[in-house]
Amino acid sequence: MIWFESRSRTILVVRLLMAAVFTFYGGVKLLGGQFYYGDWDDLSKSSVDGTSLVWLFYGYSPFYGRVTGLFELVPAVMLLFRRTAFVGAAALFVVGLNITLMDFAFGYPFVKYLSALYTVLCGALVLHDRDRLRDIFADPAAPR
Structure with missing residues (x-):
């Protein structure tokens, strides 16, 4: 029973940590931060590195x-x-997976490892509730 309580506390801590991390990043984006919404004059592949180009691209549309x-x-x-x-x-597992793939594909520095960790932690939260996941994909006609 102690193992179960410890596991429940760990899941709660992971949930709160992921809530804090993604609330921060989501809030920054909603307030107009993180992406580059500035001037696009004189940009070329030779004058802008890959990571900056990604921020420029995503910042092209403030709506996005x-x-x-x-x-x-x-x-x-x-x-x-x-x-x-x-x-x-x-939902955050899918979002995190996209961020992680982007970070590795465009060669972001250390942050790519953090995004991978966040994705794994969100995946662990999904697996913790695997019974719900199983219910979503279960055949309703199959006996239980």
């Missing part, structure tokens, strides 16, 4: 930047409530 912020913020808030934690974790 804000929407990606919502895709991080809303599921992060969902992690705060037990009833919605599974859906929030599943």
Whole structure:
């Protein structure tokens, strides 16, 4: 029984940590930060490194930047409530996977390892509720 309580506390800490991380990043994007929304004059592949080019590209549309912020913020808030934690974790796993792939593909420095860790932690939250995941994909006609 002690193992179960320890596991529940660990899951709660991971949920709160992921909620804090993605609330921060989502909030920054909603407030117009993280991406470059500036002047696009005199840009070329030779004058801008890959990571800066990605921020420029995502910042080309302030609407897109804000929407990606919502895709991080809303599921992060969902992690705060037990009833919605599974859906929030599943959504953040997908968001985190996209961020991790982008970070590795464009050669971001150390942050790519943090994004990979966040993705793994969100995956662990989804696996923790694997019974719900199984219910989603189960054949309703199959006996239980």
